[in-house]
Amino acid sequence: MIRDITLGQYYPGSSIIHKLDPRTKIISTFIFIITLFLVKDFLGYLIATIALGTTIIISRVPLKFILKGLKPIFLIIIFTFTINMFMTKGTPLISLGFLTISKEGLYTAVFMGVRLVLLIIGSSLLTLTTKPINLTDGIEKLLRPLRKIGVPAHELAMMMTIALRFIPTLLEETDKIMKAQMARGADFESGNIIKRAKALIPLLVPLFISAFRIAQDLAMAMEARCYKGGDDRTRMNEMKLQGKDVAAFLLMIVFVAIILLQRIYF
DSSP, X not given: OGGGOOTTOOOOOOSHHHHSOHHHHHHHHHHHHHHHTTOOSHHHHHHHHHHHHHHHHHHTOOHHHHHHTTGGGHHHHHHHHHHHHHHSOSSEEEEETTEEEEHHHHHHHHHHHHHHHHHHHHHHHHHHSSOHHHHHHHHHHHHGGGGGGTOOHHHHHHHHHHHHHXXXXXXXXXXXXXXXXXXXXOOSSSSOXXXXXXXXXXXXXXXXXXXXXXXXXXXXXXXXXXOOOSTTOOOXXXXXXXXXXXXXXXXXXXXXXXXHHHHHHO
């Protein structure tokens, strides 16, 4: 389960999506997420799914690898589905004691579940097709206008990227600790959810120690290279918007327009 988390990982490739400017991908992902909240029915989600599926095909990232990232949050999806199904009032379909499943509740549950899946896949596609260093540069460029009001753009971008970058590292450390404790007789797989959650508590102390050790090593490496923040820093490859980025923005505008038209007229 730990190895199935794909958030923060980069999938090497040479597709058009990989070669897009990181600012293009960040803004497009942000617009896609906002657009999902404008959808009012499953026809809109069908359009969004087709658009997202086309992007995945162009990116050449295996669909199996992307869907693998849904496994760790499967319980969250089920929880969201269940809450919406039982807590939404409407025309009763099935009664289970004091619990009632309504037609509107079932519709809302499926609706919210599809939205959550599309949100996760769309967000993970950004990190899968963008190198961490490029993601940092893209976020910094987008936040640079805020420096005029005192916002530390470079530092914020660096912190966000480091957090994403070290998610796979910490997951790998967690996996190593779990295997070491299982070799000593620990059981993380039997029992109900509460018992499994309690069994994970002994992982916290060594995991925190490992996280602090990794943070200290990173800080020492940055100090050894005389890192002083974003002031007067130069880049080997300066980011420039090209024709393919303009085309991507135009396609995103078309996608948003289709969603808005579908919401208004259908």
